[in-house]
Amino acid sequence: MLLALALTASPLGCDSEDKPEASAPATAPLPAPRAHLRGLKGSVQIKRATADEWSTASDNVPLYENDKVRTEAGAGADLVFAGNGSTVHLGGDSLIGIAETRPRPGRPRTDLTVLRGRIDAEVERPATQSLSVTTPAATIQAGREIVFQ
Amino acid sequence: MRTALLLVAWLGLTPAQDSTVVGANESLREVATRVLGDAAAAAELRALNNLSSDTVAEGTRLKLPGQERVLALKALETARTLLAQAKDAPGLPEATARLKAAEEHFRAARYPQASEAANAAGAQVAAPGAPQASAFTVQVHPDAGTTTVTVTRGPPVRVEAEGVTRPVGPGETVSVEKGHPPTVPPSPPAIPRPEQPAEGALLKRRADAQGKLGPVKLVWAAVAGAERYEVEVLRDAQPTPVLAQASTAPELKLPLLPAGRYRWTVRAVGGAGRSERSAPRLFELAPDKLKLEVQKGQWQ
Numbered sequence: 281m282l283l284a285l286a287l288t289a290s291p292l293g294c295d296s297e298d299k300p301e302a303s304a305p306a307t308a309p310l311p312a313p314r315a316h317l318r319g320l321k322g323s324v325q326i327k328r329a330t331a332d333e334w335s336t337a338s339d340n341v342p343l344y345e346n347d348k349v350r351t352e353a354g355a356g357a358d359l360v361f362a363g364n365g366s367t368v369h370l371g372g373d374s375l376i377g378i379a380e381t382r383p384r385p386g387r388p389r390t391d392l393t394v395l396r397g398r399i400d401a402e403v404e405r406p407a408t409q410s411l412s413v414t415t416p417a418a419t420i421q422a423g424r425e426i427v428f429q
Numbered sequence: 430m431r432t433a434l435l436l437v438a439w440l441g442l443t444p445a446q447d448s449t450v451v452g453a454n455e456s457l458r459e460v461a462t463r464v465l466g467d468a469a470a471a472a473e474l475r476a477l478n479n480l481s482s483d484t485v486a487e488g489t490r491l492k493l494p495g496q497e498r499v500l501a502l503k504a505l506e507t508a509r510t511l512l513a514q515a516k517d518a519p520g521l522p523e524a525t526a527r528l529k530a531a532e533e534h535f536r537a538a539r540y541p542q543a544s545e546a547a548n549a550a551g552a553q554v555a556a557p558g559a560p561q562a563s564a565f566t567v568q569v570h571p572d573a574g575t576t577t578v579t580v581t582r583g584p585p586v587r588v589e590a591e592g593v594t595r596p597v598g599p600g601e602t603v604s605v606e607k608g609h610p611p612t613v614p615p616s617p618p619a620i621p622r623p624e625q626p627a628e629g630a631l632l633k634r635r636a637d638a639q640g641k642l643g644p645v646k647l648v649w650a651a652v653a654g655a656e657r658y659e660v661e662v663l664r665d666a667q668p669t670p671v672l673a674q675a676s677t678a679p680e681l682k683l684p685l686l687p688a689g690r691y692r693w694t695v696r697a698v699g700g701a702g703r704s705e706r707s708a709p710r711l712f713e714l715a716p717d718k719l720k721l722e723v724q725k726g727q728w729q
Contacts, residue, residue: 394576398568405520406563406584413567416574418590418605422563422583 313342314378315361315368322355322372343378350375351397359392366411371398379414450490457483464493473498476538497540504547505531515554524553565597576605617702618654621679621695623647623710633717641685642714647693649707651679655697661706662686662693688714 317326317337326337329346337349343359351357351374359368359376370376374397392399393414403411403423410423449464451457457480461470471483478491485491508528515521531546563583569576578588578597585596588603593610597603603611625648626632634642647660660681662672671691674681675698692709 394567394569395574396569396571398566400566401564403563403583406561411563415567415569415576415605417569417576417607417609418578418588418611420565420567420576420578420586420588422565422586 311344313344313362315343315359317341317343317349317357318360319356319358319369321357323352324355324357324370325350345378345380348375348377361411366404366409367402368392368411369400371400373397374399447493447495448490449493451485451487453487455485455487457485460485460491465498472536473538476536494538494540497544498538501531501535501540501543501547504544504551505535508547508551511551511554520553524550527553573607575607578603578605578611615654615701618697618699618704619652620704620707621649621652621655621658621697623649623693623695623707626710626712628710630712631715632712633715636688636716637685639685640687640716642688642716643683643685645683645686645712645714646680647683647695648680649695652697652704654699654701655704656700657698658695659698659703660693660695662691663709665690665692686714688716690714 317324318340320337320339324337325334326341326343327334327348327350329344334350337357343349349357349359349370351370351372353373355372357370359370361367368376375395376397376399377393377395379391379393391412391414392401395416399413401411401413401422403409406423408424410421413420413422449460451460455463457471457474458468461474462468465473473494474480474491475483477494505528508524508531512521512524512528515524527546527550531543531550534540534543534546561583563580563586565578565580565583565586567576567578578586579602580586580597580599582599585598585601588595588597588605588611590605591608591610595603595611601613603613605611626645632642632645634645636642647662649658657675657677658679658681659673659675661670662683663670671686672683690711690713692711694706694709696706697704
């Protein structure tokens with residue numbers, strides 16, 4: 281009797297899990313933003329990794345890996361990196377990209393590519409954090425040294 | 430033997446150091462002042478003796494804190510001093526919070542916890558590796574990506590190019606050309622030091638037909654790396670120079686000038702750039718009166 285009741289009830293209990301995949305569109309989890317853009321001054325534009333066009337940036341807009349930000353002469357913005365408190369001020373006539381990062385447990389790391397212009401960077405806790413900046417000519421690493429193994 | 434017995438008896442009669450008896454009309458704050466030297470320690474006595482108020486009956490024996498209070502007090506004082514000195518330390522907010530927790534433990538007579546929290550607060554701002562924010566600037570020039578890195582404060586940053594890593598400390602700058610290892614850019618020449626005329630010198634010169642005076646020679650100390658010197662001479666407080674001239678030697682002979690007060694500056698120019706201008710040096714140019722001598726004779 282119990283077995284019969286169990287068999288009868290079983291399909292109802294599994295209803296939500298057994299939905300056909302076609303009825304539930306597969307949505308990839310949103311990536312975590314690497315930084316936010318704040319303190320915008322003048323003309324600041326952003327180009328998403330998946331977009332072809334530049335668009336006007338707004339205050340507190342999240343930045344993800346491979347996004348790009350550019351400023352016109354006299355403009356500026358602050359990139360506040362999530363998680364580690366690093367702040368990068370982007371000067372005028374600059375072009376930067378949020379590079380891919382490889383965070384490690386307890387060792388937050390940020391990679392930023394500067395293609396043109398000037399940045400003023402600050403790593404709040406260099407003993408435990410690091411900021412890696414890549415330019416066409418060099419790689420600058422501040423904070424804790426990361427050794428790849 | 431008798432002496433030993435007396436000593437034992439005295440020790441037995443001596444009131445224990447870990448307690449005290451409340452006197453007549455004595456408040457808990459007064460007891461705290463008497464035994465601990467601090468009226469605010471009444472809160473500790475209240476916590477230590479599980480009292481619900483500061484009112485205690487005369488003759489009540491109160492438990493007193495022991496050596497652990499002294500240790501906690503020292504830890505608190507040390508932490509307060511360290512935090513006061515670490516005004517801009519990045520870990521200061523956390524250390525302050527820990528110190529606050531330590532003080533709460535102390536007031537509640539939880540002395541071991543107070544010591545632990547105070548020591549942690551002090552260590553946070555006093556450790557050799559105490560976190561100090563790292564600040565630096567990266568400038569990518571519009572040419573082929575030449576990069577200049579300047580560190581303003583904090584621990585050195587590492588600049589790597591072409592397999593060469595160069596640490597850059599506060600106040601230092603390195604430049605990296607694409608395809609080359611990082612190099613320290615040559616610094617511009619030093620600021621030349623004016624030597625002659627002396628500061629504020631009054632120079633008397635004969636006037637020419639137009640009333641202009643001269644000659645005046647400016648001399649300054651040569652500096653290493655200078656290929657030439659740029660001299661500016663300005664009159665009084667006028668902002669525009671009356672003369673701007675270059676010289677390859679550390680001196681310059683001025684053309685004839687009208688009488689008046691002048692100031693001059695010099696700076697060195699080399700392959701690595703130009704120095705700042707020297708501090709202005711003043712001189713005054715005045716006509717020298719001609720002494721007429723008429724010989725004795727028919728023309729006298």
